[in-house]
Amino acid sequence: xxxxxxxxxxxxxxxxxxxxxxxxxxxxxxxxxxxxxxxxxxxxxxxxxxxxxxxxxxxxxxxxxxxxxxxxxxxxxxxxxxxxxxxxxxxxxxxxxxxxxxxxxxxxxxxxxxxxxxxxxxxxxxxxxxxxxxxxxxxxxxxxxxxxxxxxxxxxxxxxxxxxxxxxxxxxxxxxxxxxxxxxxxxxxxxxxxxxxxxxxxxxxxxxxxxxxxxxxxxxxxxxxxxxxxxxxxxxxxxxxxxxxxxxxxxxxxxxxxxxxxxxxxxxxxxxxxxxxxxxxxxxxxxxxxxxxxxxxxxxxxxxxxxxxxxxxxxxxxxxxxxxxxxxxxxxxxxxxxxxx
Amino acid sequence: xxxxxxxxxxxxxxxxxxxxxxxxxxxxxxxxxxxxxxxxxxxxxxxxxxxxxxxxxxxxxxxxxxxxxxxxxxxxxxxxxxxxxxxxxxxxxxxxxxxxxxxxxxxxxxxxxxxxxxxxxxxxxxxxxxxxxxxxxxxxxxxxxxxxxxxxxxxxxxxxxxxxxxxxxxxxxxxxxxxxxxxxxxxxxxxxxxxxxxxxxxxxxxxxxxxxxxxxxxxxxxxxxxxxxxxxxxxxxxxxxxxxxxxxxxxxxxxxxxxxxxxxxxxxxxxxxxxxxxxxxxxxxxxxxxxxxxxxxxxxxxxxxxxxxxxxxxxxxxxxxxxxxxxxx
Numbered sequence: 093x094x095x096x097x098x099x100x101x102x103x104x105x106x107x108x109x110x111x112x113x114x115x116x117x118x119x120x121x122x123x124x125x126x127x128x129x130x131x132x133x134x135x136x137x138x139x140x141x142x143x144x145x146x147x148x149x150x151x152x153x154x155x156x157x158x159x160x161x162x163x164x165x166x167x168x169x170x171x172x173x174x175x176x177x178x179x180x181x182x183x184x185x186x187x188x189x190x191x192x193x194x195x196x197x198x199x200x201x202x203x204x205x206x207x208x209x210x211x212x213x214x215x216x217x218x219x220x221x222x223x224x225x226x227x228x229x230x231x232x233x234x235x236x237x238x239x240x241x242x243x244x245x246x247x248x249x250x251x252x253x254x255x256x257x258x259x260x261x262x263x264x265x266x267x268x269x270x271x272x273x274x275x276x277x278x279x280x281x282x283x284x285x286x287x288x289x290x291x292x293x294x295x296x297x298x299x300x301x302x303x304x305x306x307x308x309x310x311x312x313x314x315x316x317x318x319x320x321x322x323x324x325x326x327x328x329x330x331x332x333x334x335x336x337x338x339x340x341x342x343x344x345x346x347x348x349x350x351x352x353x354x355x356x357x358x359x360x361x362x363x364x365x366x367x368x369x370x371x372x373x374x375x376x377x378x379x380x381x382x383x384x385x386x387x388x389x390x391x392x393x394x395x396x397x398x399x400x401x402x403x404x405x406x407x408x409x410x411x412x413x414x415x416x417x418x419x420x421x422x423x424x425x426x427x428x429x430x431x432x433x
Numbered sequence: 434x435x436x437x438x439x440x441x442x443x444x445x446x447x448x449x450x451x452x453x454x455x456x457x458x459x460x461x462x463x464x465x466x467x468x469x470x471x472x473x474x475x476x477x478x479x480x481x482x483x484x485x486x487x488x489x490x491x492x493x494x495x496x497x498x499x500x501x502x503x504x505x506x507x508x509x510x511x512x513x514x515x516x517x518x519x520x521x522x523x524x525x526x527x528x529x530x531x532x533x534x535x536x537x538x539x540x541x542x543x544x545x546x547x548x549x550x551x552x553x554x555x556x557x558x559x560x561x562x563x564x565x566x567x568x569x570x571x572x573x574x575x576x577x578x579x580x581x582x583x584x585x586x587x588x589x590x591x592x593x594x595x596x597x598x599x600x601x602x603x604x605x606x607x608x609x610x611x612x613x614x615x616x617x618x619x620x621x622x623x624x625x626x627x628x629x630x631x632x633x634x635x636x637x638x639x640x641x642x643x644x645x646x647x648x649x650x651x652x653x654x655x656x657x658x659x660x661x662x663x664x665x666x667x668x669x670x671x672x673x674x675x676x677x678x679x680x681x682x683x684x685x686x687x688x689x690x691x692x693x694x695x696x697x698x699x700x701x702x703x704x705x706x707x708x709x710x711x712x713x714x715x716x717x718x719x720x721x722x723x724x725x726x727x728x729x730x731x732x733x734x735x736x737x738x739x740x741x742x743x744x745x746x747x748x749x750x751x752x753x754x755x756x757x758x759x760x761x762x
């Protein structure tokens with residue numbers, strides 16, 4: 093009799109469980125971040141978590157599981173292995189290497205897991221990239237600079253880490269643009285490793301060597317440092333330089349009326365990727381298959397641009413946020429739905 | 434095996450004997466404990482498939498830690514190990530692709546990769562031992578040099594490794610995953626090496642360089658040979674990372690250098706030289722891998738993962754040091 097009751101109870105329980113599973117869709121998504129060196133990455137993860145919360149309103153239960161630590165490439169491969177062992181439905185990764193994950197992503201796909209890379213493109217045919225086009229990012233800043241300088245002048249470039257894929261793409265982007273402006277002369281290009289102090293020092297050296305420089309293409313993470321050197325040298329009015337999207341820089345930009353323009357690499361990219369992932373897990377199909385980019389697996393997101401015309405709006409969005417907070421934008425659930433059939 | 438007949442007088446004495454004979458025992462206990470913890474929080478992580486995965490992913494760090502061990506034996510250090518790994522990685526991938534990716538091309542590229550690793554080791558050895566520059570700074574400088582060379586060979590990560598190569602590494606042979614053969618081969622190689630005079634000499638130099646010199650040991654050639662071994666094992670580590678990632682990346686090893694040093698210390702070797710085991714370093718590398726997983730499987734919030742990971746490494750380090758100190762006291 094006892095046994096019978098137990099069987100009956102467990103049957104009821106299993107029916108209840110399966111019924112609730114049918115009523116509310118539930119997905120488990122793993123987020124892997126392999127570098128914790130900047131607030132941008134923290135904000136990226138926080139925004140992705142917030143985006144997962146939002147799905148509750150739509151009756152979809154999205155549970156995120158995060159692995160975020162400073163790891164080497166094998167360490168991040170281990171992240172993916174852990175997610176496979178845990179049995180997630182999808183993995184979203186900000187990868188430490190563009191190419192090193194091909195075999196492990198193939199294994200994830202075999203296990204029926206959707207893999208999406210964000211922020212940096214990956215070569216794996218088993219993954220999808222949802223993020224911005226870094227080449228277009230580099231081109232947008234250069235185009236602004238070329239137009240601001242009226243198509244002529246001496247320009248220097250301060251780049252990030254040599255050999256880093258995003259850096260190489262951004263460099264290719266500005267070179268492509270400057271080709272169309274024969275009167276713009278790139279007098280020097282230096283690497284300052286996406287480091288504010290190195291950016292500031294590089295700019296000092298540049299100002300000492302080329303006092304007549306008119307424009308600077310400097311990537312985010314170093315632009316505030318470069319601008320500090322420009323301001324220290326008293327050349328704020330004579331030089332146009334690209335900027336960045338952190339609140340403290342944007343405040344400075346507004347206050348000192350800098351001649352700047354910033355291409356936005358929003359930390360919201362992971363949130364956008366998450367919304368795309370959930371829709372794909374629901375079985376929806378993209379209107380246009382993701383076939384962009386050098387690896388033919390990219391879905392590029394729009395890249396916002398801040399210049400002196402709309403910097404006031406950007407400052408308003410960031411009001412009340414801490415100084416390290418970045419201007420952001422992400423695909424809302426509705427924006428993402430518009431990409432699907 | 435004569436020791437077996439000696440019965441330890443007390444428990445503590447027996448423990449000490451055991452630790453003296455197998456200094457890597459604390460590291461082994463820690464690895465087993467971490468495996469159990471992983472299994473407790475996520476039973477799936479102890480599956481055959483997961484363990485094979487763990488091994489194939491961390492084999493590169495294991496080899497890099499062993500590379501590091503031989504120079505640390507002699508009281509030196511090699512901060513260029515990760516850069517050598519990157520350099521050999523891009524070199525073999527580019528060569529394999531240029532030569533068509535057949536079996537012959539793969540083997541020839543691997544042979545050249547080993548030579549390249551040895552050449553890097555030789556350069557380090559000359560700079561540190563013959564020119565007498567401080568090892569920590571000199572190898573930091575050569576690491577920048579090697580990275581520059583790697584970037585020259587392959588400016589951006591990209592070129593895929595031939596399928597033959599990485600499918601072999603990640604695949605099976607006679608039903609057994611290929612990494613287990615690598616592990617078996619490695620154990621044999623380490624056993625052979627541990628019986629050579631070179632290892633004893635390296636330890637003697639590390640223990641007291643002056644005394645070693647005065648007793649007639651050729652200290653400079655010995656230290657150079659230590660760096661040669663380091664270069665060789667860094668190249669072997671590069672083969673594993675190429676097998677696991679199937680591609681070339683000129684920056685892939687940069688972060689691995691300090692992990693390799695950490696693995697050596699976790700394995701019970703002394704950074705000051707003269708004391709240590711390669712088996713300990715092997716276990717130390719696995720410890721790092723297992724700590725990373727257990728921090729996640731425990732459900733640590735993402736903002737605390739780095740903190741907990743660092744704390745866990747410190748705790749393990751402390752446990753190992755306490756056990757080791759008792760053994761040597």
